[in-house]
Amino acid sequence: PNLSSCHNSTNIWDFDPIHPVAFPVYCCPPKSESNEPVIDFEFPDLSAPLRVRKRAHLPDRDYIAKYARALSIMKSLPYDDPRSFGRQADIHCLYCTGAYNQKYTNEGLSIHRSWFFFPWHRMMIYFHERILASLIDDDTFSLSFWNWDAPEGMLTPEMYFEEPFIDIERSDNHVRRPKVADINYNYVDDFNLKPDEQISKNLAFMYHQMVSGAKKVELFMGCTYKRGTTGFCNGPGTIEVAPHNALHGWVGKDSNPYLENMGSFHSAARDPIFYAHHSNIDRLWGVWKELRNNVPEIIDPDWLDSYFYFHNEKSQLVRIKIRDVLNTTKLGYEYEQIDNPWLNARP
Ligand code: C2O
Numbered sequence: 001p002n003l004s005s006c007h008n009s010t011n012i013w014d015f016d017p018i019h020p021v022a023f024p025v026y027c028c029p030p031k032s033e034s035n036e037p038v039i040d041f042e043f044p045d046l047s048a049p050l051r052v053r054k055r056a057h058l059p060d061r062d063y064i065a066k067y068a069r070a071l072s073i074m075k076s077l078p079y080d081d082p083r084s085f086g087r088q089a090d091i092h093c094l095y096c097t098g099a100y101n102q103k104y105t106n107e108g109l110s111i112h113r114s115w116f117f118f119p120w121h122r123m124m125i126y127f128h129e130r131i132l133a134s135l136i137d138d139d140t141f142s143l144s145f146w147n148w149d150a151p152e153g154m155l156t157p158e159m160y161f162e163e164p165f166i167d168i169e170r171s172d173n174h175v176r177r178p179k180v181a182d183i184n185y186n187y188v189d190d191f192n193l194k195p196d197e198q199i200s201k202n203l204a205f206m207y208h209q210m211v212s213g214a215k216k217v218e219l220f221m222g223c224t225y226k227r228g229t230t231g232f233c234n235g236p237g238t239i240e241v242a243p244h245n246a247l248h249g250w251v252g253k254d255s256n257p258y259l260e261n262m263g264s265f266h267s268a269a270r271d272p273i274f275y276a277h278h279s280n281i282d283r284l285w286g287v288w289k290e291l292r293n294n295v296p297e298i299i300d301p302d303w304l305d306s307y308f309y310f311h312n313e314k315s316q317l318v319r320i321k322i323r324d325v326l327n328t329t330k331l332g333y334e335y336e337q338i339d340n341p342w343l344n345a346r347p
Pocket of ligand 1: 268
């Protein structure tokens with residue numbers, strides 16, 4: 001992106017691909033930050049133990065209390081603090097609506113529906129996690145993941161019904177217990193489906209999105225978004241379309257025009273559950289890669305050297321490249337090892 005190009009942008013809402021809608025949004029950082037110095041990303045100190053991201057539905061009260069404390073502080077920071085929750089949400093808006101131009105053209109940059117999807121969101125939640133940790137001065141703090149691909153995780157995790165994790169802009173029909181998520185939700189609720197039927201359907205669908213439908217790199221990672229005028233390619237990977245988009249739409253409030261908050265790019269990251277949703281997406285990238293014996297997914301320098309800007313926990317503006325985020329151990333975190341039940345759900 002070209003940082004000095006931040007401008008009004010357009011949220012393309014194509015949850016319903018037959019009737020996409022576009023509307024204007026503005027999510028640029030305060031003008032006072034326009035000449036901020038930029039530093040290059042450096043790997044975190046690896047003498048500290050790895051942070052372990054665990055399942056969000058585990059009833060770990062101490063962890064939830066810690067996270068609650070960190071998030072409450074984050075929510076209390078003023079908007080001109082880049083670590084504030086409002087700014088964290090708007091970073092997503094910025095990169096999803098073309099608010100910055102691409103470095104080499106005057107086209108808006110948009111990180112969804114292409115090969116930027118996985119690495120960009122990994123960066124976003126990496127910084128988010130470290131900011132939360134620093135707000136409570138706890139190096140071991142980690143995000144947790146919404147394990148919607150395993151039967152016990154298909155309910156909305158209990159912690160999201162408690163403050164400060166509540167978002168009132170959610171679907172009352174879907175986000176309630178014991179409702180099993182439809183991870184391939186496509187606007188229509190199937191009220192005849194029993195919970196265990198929904199679970200088996202979900203597992204078979206996961207198998208398709210992770211294995212049988214994701215054998216070619218591009219099918220999983222999304223299309224090749226190259227530098228240059230016609231850069232934007234619009235070909236999301238399997239997981240990005242669903243469960244990713246599907247659950248965004250499933251969680252967002254049905255009576256809002258764009259299923260806000262979760263159901264629209266500009267508002268999605270205002271819901272705390274966004275970060276648990278994306279931790280699972282991030283975990284599944286790693287699982288897919290492991291299934292391919294960790295063969296590098298893409299070696300095109302246009303991908304590896306693409307860079308984005310985020311504020312770190314010290315409020316410094318950092319330039320980070322995709323090649324920096326391909327190994328989570330180097331980033332100081334990992335996911336708890338669990339079984340992936342859909343691996344045995346070949347239809
Ligand atoms: Cu950038 Cu889950 O969307």
